[in-house]
Amino acid sequence: MNKLYNKYEKEILGILARYPAEGKRSAVMPLLFLAQRETGYVPTEALSNIAEITGISETDVASIMGFYTLFHAEPAGRYRIQICTDLPCALRGSESYLEQICEKLGVKEGETTADGLFTVEAVKCLAACHRAPMFQLQGDGEIKYYEDQNVEITMQIVEEIRHKVAAEQEA
Amino acid sequence: MEKYILLRHRDVPEIDQLDVYKANDGLVAFEKVVKSMQPADVTLEVKNSGLRGRGGAGFPTGIKWGFLPNNSWPHYVVANADESEPGTFKDREIMESNPFQFLEGLMIASYAVQANQAYVYLRGEFWQLAAFLDEKIKDLEVAGYLGEKILGTDYSLKINTHLGAGAYICGEETALLESLEGKLGQPRLRPPFPAAVGLYGKPTLINNVETLTNLPLIIQKGADWYRSFGTEQSPGVKIFSLSGCVNKPGNYELPLGVTYQELIFEHGGGIVNDNKIKAVMSAGASSDVVVADDFCLQTPLAYETCLDRIKAPLGSASIIVLDETVDMAWLVSKTVNFFKHESCGKCTPCREGTFWMDSLTKHMMANESRSEDIDLLRSVALQVQGKCLCALGEFSTMAVVTAVDRFRADFETHVRS
Amino acid sequence: MADMVTLKIDQQIVTVPAGTLIVNAARKAGINIPVFCYHPKMEPVGMCRMCLVEVGYPQRDRVTGELVKNEDGTTKISFAPKLETGCTTPVVEGMEVRTTTEKSNEGRKAILEFILTSHPLDCPICDKGGECALQDLTMLHGPGKSRFIYDDKKLFAKHVPLGEMILLDRERCIQCGLCVRFQHEVVDDPVLHFYQRGRSLEIRTYSEPGFDSIFSGNTTDICPVGALTTVDFHFAARPWEMERDPSICAHCAVGCNLIYNIRREAKSGGKTVIKRAMPRQNEFVNELWLCDKGRLGYHYVAAAERLTQPLLRKDEKLVPVSWEEAYQRVEDKLRAEQVRLVTLAGGRLTNEDLFNFHQLNQSQNGKAVLYSQMAGGDLTAQIGLGKGSNFSDMGKGTAILVVASDLHEEAPLWWLRVKQAAQRGAILIVANARPTRLDKFANHVLRYEYGQEAATINALLDGKGKDEFTQAAKAFSEAENGLVIYGSDGLGLNGSEQLVKACAKLLVERGYYGKPNNGLLAVWDKPNIQGAWDMGFHPDRNLKGTLREADVAMIAAADPAGDNPILAQALEETDFVIVFEMFMTETAKMADVVFPVQAQIEREGTYTSGERRVQRFDIVLPHIEGPKSDYQIAAQLGRLMGLSTEDRSPVLVMNKINEKVKGYQEITYSRLAERAEQWPLISRADSYYAGTGYENEYGVGIQISSSADRGEELSLGTLILVEPQEEVATGIKVVPVTALYDRGQLIQPSQILAKRLTPQVLLMHPVLSKKYQLQDGDQIKVKVAGNEIVSGVKLDADVPQDVALVARSNGFPISSPVFVQIQRLVPEPEA
Ligand SMILES: Cc1cc2nc3c(=O)[nH]c(=O)nc-3n(C[C@H](O)[C@H](O)[C@H](O)COP(=O)(O)O)c2cc1C
Ligand code: SF4
Ligand code: FES
Numbered sequence A: 001m002n003k004l005y006n007k008y009e010k011e012i013l014g015i016l017a018r019y020p021a022e023g024k025r026s027a028v029m030p031l032l033f034l035a036q037r038e039t040g041y042v043p044t045e046a047l048s049n050i051a052e053i054t055g056i057s058e059t060d061v062a063s064i065m066g067f068y069t070l071f072h073a074e075p076a077g078r079y080r081i082q083i084c085t086d087l088p089c090a091l092r093g094s095e096s097y098l099e100q101i102c103e104k105l106g107v108k109e110g111e112t113t114a115d116g117l118f119t120v121e122a123v124k125c126l127a128a129c130h131r132a133p134m135f136q137l138q139g140d141g142e143i144k145y146y147e148d149q150n151v152e153i154t155m156q157i158v159e160e161i162r163h164k165v166a167a168e169q170e171a
Numbered sequence B: 001m002e003k004y005i006l007l008r009h010r011d012v013p014e015i016d017q018l019d020v021y022k023a024n025d026g027l028v029a030f031e032k033v034v035k036s037m038q039p040a041d042v043t044l045e046v047k048n049s050g051l052r053g054r055g056g057a058g059f060p061t062g063i064k065w066g067f068l069p070n071n072s073w074p075h076y077v078v079a080n081a082d083e084s085e086p087g088t089f090k091d092r093e094i095m096e097s098n099p100f101q102f103l104e105g106l107m108i109a110s111y112a113v114q115a116n117q118a119y120v121y122l123r124g125e126f127w128q129l130a131a132f133l134d135e136k137i138k139d140l141e142v143a144g145y146l147g148e149k150i151l152g153t154d155y156s157l158k159i160n161t162h163l164g165a166g167a168y169i170c171g172e173e174t175a176l177l178e179s180l181e182g183k184l185g186q187p188r189l190r191p192p193f194p195a196a197v198g199l200y201g202k203p204t205l206i207n208n209v210e211t212l213t214n215l216p217l218i219i220q221k222g223a224d225w226y227r228s229f230g231t232e233q234s235p236g237v238k239i240f241s242l243s244g245c246v247n248k249p250g251n252y253e254l255p256l257g258v259t260y261q262e263l264i265f266e267h268g269g270g271i272v273n274d275n276k277i278k279a280v281m282s283a284g285a286s287s288d289v290v291v292a293d294d295f296c297l298q299t300p301l302a303y304e305t306c307l308d309r310i311k312a313p314l315g316s317a318s319i320i321v322l323d324e325t326v327d328m329a330w331l332v333s334k335t336v337n338f339f340k341h342e343s344c345g346k347c348t349p350c351r352e353g354t355f356w357m358d359s360l361t362k363h364m365m366a367n368e369s370r371s372e373d374i375d376l377l378r379s380v381a382l383q384v385q386g387k388c389l390c391a392l393g394e395f396s397t398m399a400v401v402t403a404v405d406r407f408r409a410d411f412e413t414h415v416r417s
Numbered sequence C: 001m002a003d004m005v006t007l008k009i010d011q012q013i014v015t016v017p018a019g020t021l022i023v024n025a026a027r028k029a030g031i032n033i034p035v036f037c038y039h040p041k042m043e044p045v046g047m048c049r050m051c052l053v054e055v056g057y058p059q060r061d062r063v064t065g066e067l068v069k070n071e072d073g074t075t076k077i078s079f080a081p082k083l084e085t086g087c088t089t090p091v092v093e094g095m096e097v098r099t100t101t102e103k104s105n106e107g108r109k110a111i112l113e114f115i116l117t118s119h120p121l122d123c124p125i126c127d128k129g130g131e132c133a134l135q136d137l138t139m140l141h142g143p144g145k146s147r148f149i150y151d152d153k154k155l156f157a158k159h160v161p162l163g164e165m166i167l168l169d170r171e172r173c174i175q176c177g178l179c180v181r182f183q184h185e186v187v188d189d190p191v192l193h194f195y196q197r198g199r200s201l202e203i204r205t206y207s208e209p210g211f212d213s214i215f216s217g218n219t220t221d222i223c224p225v226g227a228l229t230t231v232d233f234h235f236a237a238r239p240w241e242m243e244r245d246p247s248i249c250a251h252c253a254v255g256c257n258l259i260y261n262i263r264r265e266a267k268s269g270g271k272t273v274i275k276r277a278m279p280r281q282n283e284f285v286n287e288l289w290l291c292d293k294g295r296l297g298y299h300y301v302a303a304a305e306r307l308t309q310p311l312l313r314k315d316e317k318l319v320p321v322s323w324e325e326a327y328q329r330v331e332d333k334l335r336a337e338q339v340r341l342v343t344l345a346g347g348r349l350t351n352e353d354l355f356n357f358h359q360l361n362q363s364q365n366g367k368a369v370l371y372s373q374m375a376g377g378d379l380t381a382q383i384g385l386g387k388g389s390n391f392s393d394m395g396k397g398t399a400i401l402v403v404a405s406d407l408h409e410e411a412p413l414w415w416l417r418v419k420q421a422a423q424r425g426a427i428l429i430v431a432n433a434r435p436t437r438l439d440k441f442a443n444h445v446l447r448y449e450y451g452q453e454a455a456t457i458n459a460l461l462d463g464k465g466k467d468e469f470t471q472a473a474k475a476f477s478e479a480e481n482g483l484v485i486y487g488s489d490g491l492g493l494n495g496s497e498q499l500v501k502a503c504a505k506l507l508v509e510r511g512y513y514g515k516p517n518n519g520l521l522a523v524w525d526k527p528n529i530q531g532a533w534d535m536g537f538h539p540d541r542n543l544k545g546t547l548r549e550a551d552v553a554m555i556a557a558a559d560p561a562g563d564n565p566i567l568a569q570a571l572e573e574t575d576f577v578i579v580f581e582m583f584m585t586e587t588a589k590m591a592d593v594v595f596p597v598q599a600q601i602e603r604e605g606t607y608t609s610g611e612r613r614v615q616r617f618d619i620v621l622p623h624i625e626g627p628k629s630d631y632q633i634a635a636q637l638g639r640l641m642g643l644s645t646e647d648r649s650p651v652l653v654m655n656k657i658n659e660k661v662k663g664y665q666e667i668t669y670s671r672l673a674e675r676a677e678q679w680p681l682i683s684r685a686d687s688y689y690a691g692t693g694y695e696n697e698y699g700v701g702i703q704i705s706s707s708a709d710r711g712e713e714l715s716l717g718t719l720i721l722v723e724p725q726e727e728v729a730t731g732i733k734v735v736p737v738t739a740l741y742d743r744g745q746l747i748q749p750s751q752i753l754a755k756r757l758t759p760q761v762l763l764m765h766p767v768l769s770k771k772y773q774l775q776d777g778d779q780i781k782v783k784v785a786g787n788e789i790v791s792g793v794k795l796d797a798d799v800p801q802d803v804a805l806v807a808r809s810n811g812f813p814i815s816s817p818v819f820v821q822i823q824r825l826v827p828e829p830e831a
Helices: A003-007 A009-016 A021-035 A044-054 A058-067 A094-105 A151-170 B018-023 B028-036 B039-049 B061-066 B090-097 B099-112 B127-142 B173-180 B209-213 B215-221 B223-227 B260-267 B303-310 B328-342 B348-365 B372-384 B391-406 B408-412 C022-028 C102-118 C133-141 C178-186 C217-222 C292-296 C323-335 C351-363 C377-383 C412-423 C453-462 C467-477 C493-510 C529-534 C543-549 C565-573 C630-640 C650-660 C751-756 C766-771
Strands: A079-084 A118-123 A135-139 A142-146 B076-081 B117-122 B158-163 B204-208 B237-244 B250-255 B277-281 B318-323 C004-009 C012-017 C052-058 C077-079 C096-098 C160-162 C166-168 C193-195 C202-204 C228-230 C243-248 C257-265 C271-279 C311-314 C317-320 C341-345 C367-370 C398-403 C427-432 C444-447 C481-486 C519-522 C552-556 C576-581 C593-596 C605-608 C613-617 C732-737 C761-764 C779-784 C787-795 C803-807 C818-824
Touching: A003 A009, A003 A021, A003 A044, A009 A021, A021 A044, A021 A058, A021 B158, A044 A058, A058 C193, A058 C202, A079 A094, A079 A151, A094 A118, A094 A151, A142 A151, A142 B127, B018 B099, B018 B127, B028 B099, B028 B215, B039 B061, B039 B099, B039 B215, B039 B223, B061 B204, B076 B099, B076 B173, B076 B209, B090 B099, B090 B127, B090 B209, B090 B237, B099 B117, B099 B127, B099 B158, B099 B209, B099 B215, B117 B127, B117 B173, B127 B158, B173 B204, B204 B209, B209 B215, B215 B223, B237 B260, B250 B260, B260 B277, B260 B318, B328 B348, B328 B391, B328 B408, B348 B372, B348 B391, B348 C102, B372 B391, B372 B408, B372 C102, B391 B408, C004 C022, C012 C022, C022 C096, C052 C102, C077 C096, C102 C133, C166 C217, C178 C217, C217 C228, C217 C271, C217 C292, C243 C613, C271 C292, C292 C751, C311 C323, C323 C576, C323 C593, C323 C630, C341 C351, C341 C543, C351 C367, C351 C529, C351 C552, C351 C605, C351 C630, C351 C650, C367 C529, C367 C543, C377 C493, C377 C519, C377 C529, C398 C412, C398 C453, C398 C467, C398 C493, C412 C427, C427 C453, C427 C467, C444 C467, C453 C467, C453 C493, C467 C493, C481 C493, C493 C519, C529 C605, C543 C565, C605 C650, C630 C650, C732 C761, C761 C766, C766 C787
Parallel strands: A079 A118, B076 B117, B076 B204, B117 B158, B237 B318, C004 C096, C341 C367, C341 C552, C398 C427, C398 C481, C427 C444, C481 C519, C552 C576, C576 C593, C732 C803, C761 C787
Antiparallel strands: A079 A135, A135 A142, B237 B250, B277 B318, C004 C012, C052 C077, C052 C096, C160 C166, C166 C228, C193 C202, C243 C257, C257 C271, C311 C317, C311 C593, C605 C613, C732 C818, C761 C803, C779 C787, C779 C818
8 A cells, every 4th residue: 555554564454453444544643653663753755654544634644743742743863851841840850850961961952962862852741740850761662761760870771772772783 | 458449559469460350359340240230220330439530520420421322322431541630640550550450440331331442542651551551451352351242241342542642632531532533632612522422423431540440349349338438529539649849759549538738748758858838739730729728738638628628629639749949930830831832722712821821931930020920920811711612721820820819929039120 | 494592692682593603693683793713604613712702591490490580570591600602602592692791892802812912913914904804803802002022923934835826824823723624624625734733833734736625715715814815816905905896707617706806006007907806605606615716717818818909811811900891801701692601609608699699690590509518408498407496405305416527627616515415415426437526425426437428327217237326226216306417527529418318317207307406407618508508509519510511600719620620620621710719729820800809807798607597797807908799799790781789788688688588588687686695694894704705796696497497398309318339449548528727728827727737648547558558657649630649648546447538628639539549759868
């Protein structure tokens, strides 16, 4: 049918099976997640692929992508460090935690590290207010929580990821 | 004696394994309903229990179930697992640690309204949790509790998870339905209510995760047993998500009617650094800011008492504690910024009002404001009230008006005369 | 009839059908509740919150259910604590609505202030300035001073093109969503949507070309601010500088009512020019809409190539001469003994032109030929859509059969209205050889092979054949009302004749004629084909022979030589050719005399639409120096021949028509100018409720009765089907179809449509292209009727496998199915 479909046919059929026939367009969000799995953003081509699969227009697919914050239209770092700085977390020091992480990584909020690996972002409440400071890591098609953080622990995590990526590249 | 009704994983290790769950009375209630109860009787039992929705509005659950018309099919059930209110983190703990009880609750609700398809709408950030629930659903299917002709009866049920993708508004039930249908998460006009015209235009029951998690024990032990907890008008137990300036933030499952005092000082370990408590918010960012005086602290946390005594709805019972170091102008700048970020943009007062309030508080935080701007801020908030399409816009004004009224001095420090 | 309820709005007592929305009930009572996101043609969404009003409900006793009374005996009304949106709240008996109280005024002020916090103050450079709902409401209710910091307004690049036709100004957008909903719900082109959320919401299109919709212009009317405007009108004029002249769109048989806004301007050398076309409300015809062809396709009037002087052939060359000389020449020719005269008239002519031409022709015993590839005008005159028909009234109980037509391309407004009838519950049956945009809304889709049109209808009549046929046949026969809409998709005159007979037979046998919302409707390819039939012109199956044998051919509004090389050859053999034209067409080039004629926009007249609604149009532009109206020239010639043909005014011609032509008895210009009550009540004077389209002050026209309506005896002729002859030919069969944006004379001068013109290609199925080793984009040489034409190839898996499709009037000279030889052109290697 199209590139996205051919690539993930089985998974896509599984997604479509979750919804009744008249609700095919419900698959649009799962498909957007799928489309950005590899690159961390939704390539333009995927919009028309998804449109074709769900039977809605490309414009409508793009509109969904634009509305939700976990979909990205533009490339950024391979990993997005999304630090919650919402009220409860901020009451427990997440704003200065964010600043320090930025400093350590040599970026400003919203920017990407020179190696292209990390983008630091401030986000709204992630339902982990009792374990602040915390962040979620969006990348490689996954979203993982890291709670009860401080700068040292987080930088360790960052280093581990750097090592993992380096090892990957060597292999 | 087991302490927990909802957070049973704290009593029973590994209750997230199906065999452990079953060994601890798991699925007894579901078996009972599908094999021996009429759907209407299930609804009646829940009605009698007095259980009220834990998603925030506190609407009586059994009554809501009764709204689904029997002349329009199919019916759908949706579990609201969007949990995005700042300060709320209870549904997550339930699903992560006691998933089967939640799923069993969902199954009971589905049976009661005779739905054959249920969805769990999780906020997109709960990506891992969705995968985890998918496994648990699989387990239930393999064990014959989900699927076609369950346990040899005529009843069939499928449960699927569906991930949002970062939008607080999708916790609002009609926006959630839109999102689940693959559209922008913008609220629908009501009426018609989802019970009449919901998912794919069909009658749909939407309940919060915590609401649903109460059901297995209500069915198993009966409405009267459930009513032995809590207050007359707010029966049962509630998970209080406690956050902010307390020593032991976390989830506390307690009978409704427990006071602020008990929750914060006995359970929550008191205020950080032994600071003085200044104010509380009971419904996350969507709350009034209430001065934490003795009267307030003695208020029982129940739907009716909060309204009666401190005129601030209990909401999702996400208690944010604020101590004397907290600058209320800053606090308002945080809540207002949250709502500005989350306003879906569909209706004018919310879209523009949250932006305006955000811009005013930003200028305030940069000490660029003048004294009139405090009144302007308050007046913009009042101007939003009563005019929005859904409750989000209303929520955005609660902290603003109450904080300006009650802690004006905090704002004055940010303005030039 | 819906139950009526009575309520009070401000101090007025209003009685309206139950369920009416408050804003509409108020509008009926002359009270304007301001709205932005509400449009009476769309479902309410209640999102802009502009229409907030106080709503009170009669109070009932909780126990007894009785109405609670005040001391004075009146019913106690309890007002909701919050304001409610008038656009979403249906009225109920005893309700009281207050729109001018302090509380509702406060609500209105609040919402306006909110909108203005984002809206720029650029009215002086906004194309909408002067007809902007937001501007007007701000004047009425807005604060005099802003409490908002100007620096926090939205800042975007202005005038971003959404495609070549529509501009978007994101700063001005008030996020009412009307454009998005119009595109999704009304016209089913979901090519606009919001991007992002909150105050960052912006309109985007991802279609290719941008904003790919043939109805896009309508969004600029319903956009309550200047966020969406047309490129055509950008910075062209201010609304208050322009005059308005009513007209009828001349591009298709629907006959949309419009207003041309004109002004005299220095930059056009002091000439009066059209600045834009706007819809004029006619709920019987086009409601409040126009397709983009109608809206943007008026530029031909101003084309520099217009003919302005009579031309006469002298020494093999056409040279300008005086009118007298030209008339003289024609008179001499016509007076010659026993001339065989043929008058070939096109469907762009007015009823008055046609009547006079017919008189002239008849006086010489000439043959009156209609230049058209469609048959059936005699049948539509007899059992056509019954008087009083209106698509808007069709829904449950009506069965609509559309056959051999791609309505979306051929008659966009009918497509829209048929779609909506289907959405209201009408049974829609679509029969075609290929998929069309109407299929999606059909209850039954029937496929046949090109050539099987009539057979398909006959199968429906028998109720035999494949399963879908039996079901469709049953559905069609069981309705209360039935109509058949037939077009010319893939058909020439022969096929059309077969088809229309079959359609007529079906209608007659089912009894679907002679009453409203029943009967036959032809999708004519020109605005006044029905009028031409009524005035006595008929198409000719052997046009080639007729022309060849003619001594004198008078050809008006037709370009046979340009359309078909065979007809050009035939004309070579005609002794004397007189052409009435606006442009130097191929036919004009071959003429002996050419009379320059006025454009429709420069003159008065009437058209009879496909629905047989006679509609009048006025002089919009003062005509350019030189040309005359066809009816005048015909009348002059008639007078020279001793007839009393009317040349003073079309009004007077119409007076003759109504004496002589069946069905036109009730038609006079003054009756055509009668207005009718229409809903929604739109008006530019008191609000821009429903957009900036114009109210109809000029008359809605008159739908004339069919013979069946009048109870006359029908003479339908034999409706027996003649078996189509197997064509013996080799090569590829090419069938003609109609495209909205073709390369016709009237369209090409509108530069703005250039990119949307239908590609000049043979459209074929991949299976067929494979047989000839062709690929998408290839160039081919096509041999047709001895001529060679170069064309492109486009593949389309939706078209039938055994024929190629080509658009009419698009540079490829076919008007009926033909067999052609093709040869692939190998591209020259680049130097
Ligand atoms: C802006 C907004 C956000 C909401 N977010 C949530 C949420 O995250 N989770 C939830 O269960 N209910 C949320 N609600 C409440 C739901 O609309 C709905 O009332 C609830 O899911 C009903 O379930 P219950 O009856 O079990 O409480 C929200 C409501 C609003 C207006
Ligand atoms: S462009 Fe116009 S019609 Fe569309 S949302 Fe904006 S203001 Fe409304
Ligand atoms: S405020 Fe940060 S997770 Fe809730």
